[in-house]
Amino acid sequence: MRQLVRAAHIGPSLAVVALATLLAIADGLPAQRVLLVALAVLAGQLSVGWSNDLLDEARDRAVGRSDKPLASDAVARRTVLVACVLAVVAVVALSFACGWAAGAVHLAAVASAWGYNLGVKSTVWSWAPYAFSFGGLVVFVSLADSPPQWPPWWLPVVGALLGVAAHLLNVLPDLDDDERTGVRGLPHRLGARLIPRVAAAVLLAATLLLALGAGIGHPASLVGLAVVVVLTAAVLLGRGRVPFVAAVLIALTDVVLLLAAT
Numbered sequence: 001m002r003q004l005v006r007a008a009h010i011g012p013s014l015a016v017v018a019l020a021t022l023l024a025i026a027d028g029l030p031a032q033r034v035l036l037v038a039l040a041v042l043a044g045q046l047s048v049g050w051s052n053d054l055l056d057e058a059r060d061r062a063v064g065r066s067d068k069p070l071a072s073d074a075v076a077r078r079t080v081l082v083a084c085v086l087a088v089v090a091v092v093a094l095s096f097a098c099g100w101a102a103g104a105v106h107l108a109a110v111a112s113a114w115g116y117n118l119g120v121k122s123t124v125w126s127w128a129p130y131a132f133s134f135g136g137l138v139v140f141v142s143l144a145d146s147p148p149q150w151p152p153w154w155l156p157v158v159g160a161l162l163g164v165a166a167h168l169l170n171v172l173p174d175l176d177d178d179e180r181t182g183v184r185g186l187p188h189r190l191g192a193r194l195i196p197r198v199a200a201a202v203l204l205a206a207t208l209l210l211a212l213g214a215g216i217g218h219p220a221s222l223v224g225l226a227v228v229v230v231l232t233a234a235v236l237l238g239r240g241r242v243p244f245v246a247a248v249l250i251a252l253t254d255v256v257l258l259l260a261a262t
Contacts, residue, residue, distance in 0.1 A: 003069040003074040003075040004069070004075050004079060004080065004083055006069050006074075007049065007050060007053045007068070007069045007070055007075055007080050008045070008046045008049035008050050008053075008083075009045075009048075009049035009052065009053075010049070012045075012049075012170070013042070013045035013046060013048075013049050014045075016041060016045050016137070017038055017041050017042045017045060019137070019255060020037055020038060020041040020137055020140075020141055021034060021037065021038045021041075022259050023137075023138065023141045023258075023259065023262055024037045024038070024141050024144065026259050026260075026262040027141060027142060027145060027149075027262055028145075029141075029144060029145055030146075033098065033144055033145070033146065036094060036097050036098050036144070037098060037140075037141055037144050039090075039094050040091060040094035040095045040097070040098055040103075040106060041106075041137070043087050043090040043091035043094055044087075044091040044095070044106065044109070044110040044113075046083070046084075046087040047084055047087035047088050047091055047110065047114075048110065048113040048114060048117065050080050050081075050083055050084035050087060051084055051114055051117050052117045053068060053069070053070045053071075053080060054070070054077070054080055054081060054084060055117050055118065056068075056117075057070045057071055057077070059181035059182075059183070062180070062181055063177040063180055063181060065177065091106075091107070091110055092107065095107050095110075095140075098140070098143075098144040099143060099144060099146070099148055101143045101148055102140050102143035102144040102148060105136050105139050105140045105143055106136070106137075106140040108132075108136060109132065109133040109136030109137055109140065110133070112128075112129040112132040112133045112136070113129055113133045115129050116129035116130070120185075121183060121185050122182065122183045122184060122185060123184075123185060124185070124186055124189060125186075126167065126171075126185025126186045126187070127163075127164045127167050127168075127185075127186050130163035130164055130166060130167040131160040131161075131163045131164050132160070132163075133163060134159040134160055134162055134163025134166070135156040135157065135159040135160035135163065136156070136159075137159060138151055138155050138156045138158075138159035139151060139156050142155075151262075152213060154209050154210075154212070154213040155213065155258070155261070155262065157209060158206045158209050158210055158213070158254070158258055158261075159258070161202050161203070161205055161206035161209070162203070162206055162251065162254055162255065162258070164199075164202050165199045165202045165203045165206070165247070165250075165251055166251065167185075167186075167187070168186075168187050168190075168195050168196075168198060168199040168202070169195070169196070169199050169244070169247055169248060169251065171185065171187040171188070171195075172187065172192060172195050172196075172244065175187065175188060175191075175192055196235050196243035196244050196246070196247040197235055197236060197243065199235075199247045199250075199251075200231070200232050200235035200236070200243075200246070200247050200250055201232075203228065203232075203247065203250040203251055203254055204228060204229075204232050204250070206254050207224060207225055207228040207250070207253070207254055207257065208225070210224070210254065210257045210258060210261055211224070211225050211257075213261060214257070214260065214261040220257060220260045221257065224253055224254075224256070224257040224260075227253050228250050228253055228254070231246045231247075231249050231250045231253070232246075232250065234246035235247050235250070
């Protein structure tokens with residue numbers, strides 16, 4: 001069971017579930033609906049994580065990824081396949097339990113993430129599924145309310161920008177292994193040196209949009225903007241791992257601001 005959980009990319013999966021749950025709480029959804037949103041997002045993330053390892057098994061074996069349970073034979077392929085199918089069934093049921101409109105949006109976001117796994121990640125459009133899925137997550141949570149509510153236009157755009165930055169930073173540790181197996185998405189074309197800088201620029205744009213959307217005079221907006229400006233300077237001027245760490249901290253700051261703005 002532990003290896004099956006590892007194969008689901010459980011760390012990033014739980015981070016997305018936590019973000020959706022906090023957004024639902026910030027939107028004032030009732031407790032039962034918050035739970036439904038969390039379970040739907042968890043099922044979707046599990047299906048995405050397991051499908052990723054199933055589709056990448058041959059590539060992971062080729063580069064000796066001992067951290068991948070499938071590639072290291074720590075878990076049977078059939079077990080992961082059955083779990084993935086069950087997760088797909090669960091995400092359909094749980095998504096529509098949040099409402100037809102909300103369910104349709106969430107399933108589109110999950111399908112987008114599957115599209116990334118199925119090959120978009122090897123193209124210059126590798127950022128697009130992340131943008132669509134993270135933006136869609138914000139819309140899904142709002143539509144899960146009763147009655148359904150459309151978020152202000154800038155909130156899904158901020159979610160999309162956060163998704164692009166997450167993609168850039170998430171791929172950074174795997175650049176060499178990906179190159180060896182023919183995966184050349186946008187981050188691979190940018191290279192390790194440019195990735196933190198491009199991610200910081202994207203996150204700075206998200207911060208500015210959040211500040212404008214929430215009201216530039218809002219104390220949280222001003223503090224967040226000041227923090228991001230300092231961290232952006234660290235990305236541009238830092239050496240070694242400093243740019244990467246600073247970019248991650250910008251992303252965390254933006255998530256806090258996103259929650260404060262909802």
